[in-house]
Amino acid sequence: MRKVFTWLLAGIVLLFRRLGPRVPPPDGRAEERRPRIVPMGPPSPDAELVVAALFVATGLAAVAFVVVYAVDRIGHQTQFLGLSLGLAFAFLAAAFVVAGRSLVADEEIVEDYPEPHPEAQEDVLQIVDESADRLTRRRLLVLTGLGAGGALGAALVVPAASLGPLLDWDELREVPWRAGRRLVDERGRPLRASEIEEKVFYTAFPEGAPREDVGAPVVVVRLPPAHLKLPPERQGWAPRGILAYSKICTHAGCAISLYRVPLYPPATPTPALVCPCHYSTFDPAAAGAVLFGPAGRPLPQLPLRIDANGILRAAGPFSAGPGPSWWGARAGAQPQ
The missing domain is CATH 2.102.10.10 (Rieske [2Fe-2S] iron-sulphur domain)
Structure with missing residues (x-):
């Protein structure tokens, strides 16, 4: 389980790094590339906007959860808490579905299971890099994705922090x-x-x-x-x-x-x-x-x-x- 979590975290960091702006080599030379693994596909700007909009909706729903949780005067508070948090995860899931279907290269190749090869890790990095080539709004997707993740993090942290003093533990001993x-x-x-x-x-x-x-x-x-x-x-x-x-x-x-x-x-x-x-x-x-x-x-x-x-x-x-x-x-x- 720990290895799976480590690989997942590394993949997320790598993906956001690949989706960010490209930095040219310091010596000014063109970046040497290996032959493509993923075929070049047409860009999908409309799908990118949909994913960005779903990320924004995720962040807004998560922020709504924090607001409803903090304001006691809101009627039917429990129902609105469930609705806002449910919508946040629903929008996030929809964003992943649209991105997986429209922005990530999909190719089926029937072949024997390969033996472990020292270049396998480089191939994974190259596939991630080439999958991002068709994106035209990398910075927008990164910013909206980070905003959605931050808002969801706040929605999870705020209820836990309200259970007791966040920084001043002396109150618990008085x-x-x-x-x-x-x-x-x-x-x-x-x-x-x-x-x-x-x-x-x-x-x-x-x-x-x-x-x-x-x-x-x-x-x-x-x-x-x-x-x-x-x-x-x-x-x-x-x-x-x-x-x-x-x-x-x-x-x-x-x-x-x-x-x-x-x-x-x-x-x-x-x-x-x-x-x-x-x-x-x-x-x-x-x-x-x-x-x-x-x-x-x-x-x-x-x-x-x-x-x-x-x-x-x-x-x-x-x-x-x-x-x-x-x-x-x-x-x-x-x-x-």
């Missing part, structure tokens, strides 16, 4: 949690440490920050301090056994909404946070470590502290970037 920010529930009421019970699952948000951010929601649980297995550098992150982790699963970004609590400790597993989408399971006692499922890394932990009024506050940012694994692995830096 989270609303800061040292001192209070944890509040769904109604905006601050969470008190005395109200957090064992075997109960709580959802909290940063006070005064947008709740729609992927780094905003956290899960809060309480475990016996003697059961915690946090790393040494996190010993002060769970006051009175209260822990907070990002609520966004590190596998596919689903919200963690299940809390497995053992009813009979000798016979059932330890408490665990479970994502309902693909059943990734995390151990809150062991810094959010993955116990089961496809998640590739632990849940990011939010350090906590209790203020003088008994209210839970963040003691700093997450231990890692919240969200699916590609976020933390590709963004690289700690959340800001």
Whole structure:
């Protein structure tokens, strides 16, 4: 497949080079040519204009796709997106069909399959060169072809670029949690440490920050301090056994909404946070470590502290970037 792509790319570059203006030899001598392989055919100026017009139509349809995608006020936007992109590819296909039927030399020769020959590559170059001899508007075809290709490229790049910051990746690492920010529930009421019970699952948000951010929601649980297995550098992150982790699963970004609590400790597993989408399971006692499922890394932990009024506050940012694994692995830096 790689060889096919390489040859295709080389052929496109070679074709545009051959269709461009001819540069005479630097010493002024006439270019020496081998005997023709492709018979000289009559020019087809009308077909060239049709191909150029189809290239222009391709570019206009692709530009229309970008405009419709960028302007949200357009009604029936989905239908117009499909129509504009479909027309762009239809015009491009029609241009290739007309060029192949009217501008490219077509000859059928019945002979035995030739053995590999060192001059085969030169013959290919000569055939491409001679096929372009009948063209009378090379520059027009090159310019319109490049314009159509550029517009189609923009139609493919613009939707991908709109999925996130194009150049400023720092925005993906910013989270609303800061040292001192209070944890509040769904109604905006601050969470008190005395109200957090064992075997109960709580959802909290940063006070005064947008709740729609992927780094905003956290899960809060309480475990016996003697059961915690946090790393040494996190010993002060769970006051009175209260822990907070990002609520966004590190596998596919689903919200963690299940809390497995053992009813009979000798016979059932330890408490665990479970994502309902693909059943990734995390151990809150062991810094959010993955116990089961496809998640590739632990849940990011939010350090906590209790203020003088008994209210839970963040003691700093997450231990890692919240969200699916590609976020933390590709963004690289700690959340800001």
